[in-house]
Amino acid sequence: MEQRFAIDPVRQEVLAEAHTIVIKVGTQVLTDAQGILDPQRVRHLAEQIERIRQTGRRVALVSSGAIGAGMGRLGLRQRPKDLRYLQAAAAVGQSVLMAIYEEAFARYGYHAAQLLLTAGDFDHRVRYLNVRNTLLTLFELNCVPVINENDTVSVAEIRFGDNDHLAALVANLIQAPLLVLLTVVEGLYDRDPSQPGARLLNTIPDVDDRVLQLAGAGRSQLGSGGMKSKLKAARLVTLAGGCVIVANGRREGVLDAIVAGEPVGTLFLPRGGVLRARQRWIGWAAQPRGKLIVDAGAREAIEKRGRSLLPIGIVRVLGNFSKGDVVAIVDTEGREFARGLTNYAAADLRKICGLRSDRLAEVLGPDYYEEAVHRDNLVVTT
Numbered sequence: 001m002e003q004r005f006a007i008d009p010v011r012q013e014v015l016a017e018a019h020t021i022v023i024k025v026g027t028q029v030l031t032d033a034q035g036i037l038d039p040q041r042v043r044h045l046a047e048q049i050e051r052i053r054q055t056g057r058r059v060a061l062v063s064s065g066a067i068g069a070g071m072g073r074l075g076l077r078q079r080p081k082d083l084r085y086l087q088a089a090a091a092v093g094q095s096v097l098m099a100i101y102e103e104a105f106a107r108y109g110y111h112a113a114q115l116l117l118t119a120g121d122f123d124h125r126v127r128y129l130n131v132r133n134t135l136l137t138l139f140e141l142n143c144v145p146v147i148n149e150n151d152t153v154s155v156a157e158i159r160f161g162d163n164d165h166l167a168a169l170v171a172n173l174i175q176a177p178l179l180v181l182l183t184v185v186e187g188l189y190d191r192d193p194s195q196p197g198a199r200l201l202n203t204i205p206d207v208d209d210r211v212l213q214l215a216g217a218g219r220s221q222l223g224s225g226g227m228k229s230k231l232k233a234a235r236l237v238t239l240a241g242g243c244v245i246v247a248n249g250r251r252e253g254v255l256d257a258i259v260a261g262e263p264v265g266t267l268f269l270p271r272g273g274v275l276r277a278r279q280r281w282i283g284w285a286a287q288p289r290g291k292l293i294v295d296a297g298a299r300e301a302i303e304k305r306g307r308s309l310l311p312i313g314i315v316r317v318l319g320n321f322s323k324g325d326v327v328a329i330v331d332t333e334g335r336e337f338a339r340g341l342t343n344y345a346a347a348d349l350r351k352i353c354g355l356r357s358d359r360l361a362e363v364l365g366p367d368y369y370e371e372a373v374h375r376d377n378l379v380v381t382t
């Protein structure tokens with residue numbers, strides 16, 4: 001029998017604001033123990049998504065399962081370790097996965113729309129905006145976007161790493177107030193859930209280092225993620241002003257319970273205010289082209305007082321980048337705490353790092369910027 005819980009007023013408030021929901025479903029939620037895609041599980045997921053859409057909300061689905069589906073179709077009983085075989089399994093499995101989604105959603109009169117993305121689509125500003133426009137247009141056309149990493153072409157250097165990270169980037173891309181990560185555990189526990197007395201944590205106000213340490217290093221046999229990857233994804237979304245729920249995707253009616261405001265899984269609350277789409281791209285989507293190592297005074301000015309980064313606060317410049325590129329801003333211990341768009345190429349910054357503003361003209365001439373990274377183009381990431 002389906003278990004129901006009392007309504008959580010905090011979650012009710014979260015859901016009231018969630019006009020758009022990104023749902024990520026893991027490989028093991030959709031497949032059996034042998035890794036074969038189970039169409040009935042897909043149909044059950046689609047049924048719940050339909051009920052969410054009936055409330056007027058928009059839903060984007062980030063779905064794992066292509067490699068697992070390909071394994072089942074090809075008769076592979078263990079996840080391949082060789083990249084070639086992983087990509088081949090994804091090529092076979094993606095068509096199987098989408099055919100089942102299309103059939104499941106067609107029962108309700110709309111279509112599944114496939115988007116296969118790579119990390120480069122988020123790193124490049126124009127491609128990033130193109131993906132966003134495509135997603136928003138699909139919503140207008142009454143479609144459900146089904147998003148996956150393009151495993152057939154992605155390699156280690158350009159991969160997201162797992163679909164949890166991809167789902168977080170998608171949520172930030174379309175400024176979705178809520179990301180739901182469906183896995184095969186109930187949520188985040190205060191210790192290893194196999195230990196006696198382990199307690200499920202209902203709400204996490206801040207994904208800090210202490211919370212990150214609650215996750216083990218393990219991964220699922222068929223998937224590429226684990227609780228650690230889900231906590232990192234939760235951190236990306238909550239820093240940008242969104243909420244995240246991690247819940248058991250095999251629990252009957254789990255999405256219905258979430259939308260009803262029931263306290264299933266673990267809710268991660270936003271850390272600060274909602275950031276603009278451009279800030280989300282600077283802070284978490286684009287890959288930094290270099291690093292600026294800054295002193296303690298510069299870090300305090302940026303983090304605590306909302307100031308721009310001035311050349312006088314820069315200790316060292318790492319990498320070769322151009323004006324307008326995204327750079328990581330790190331302290332002298334190597335800890336990144338911000339990202340921003342640089343006003344200078346690396347070669348010019350090396351000439352002026354550590355200099356007072358009144359000396360910049362001596363080195364660069366009359367055409368110079370007082371700020372190395374202007375506050376309007378800077379995002380604190382911690």
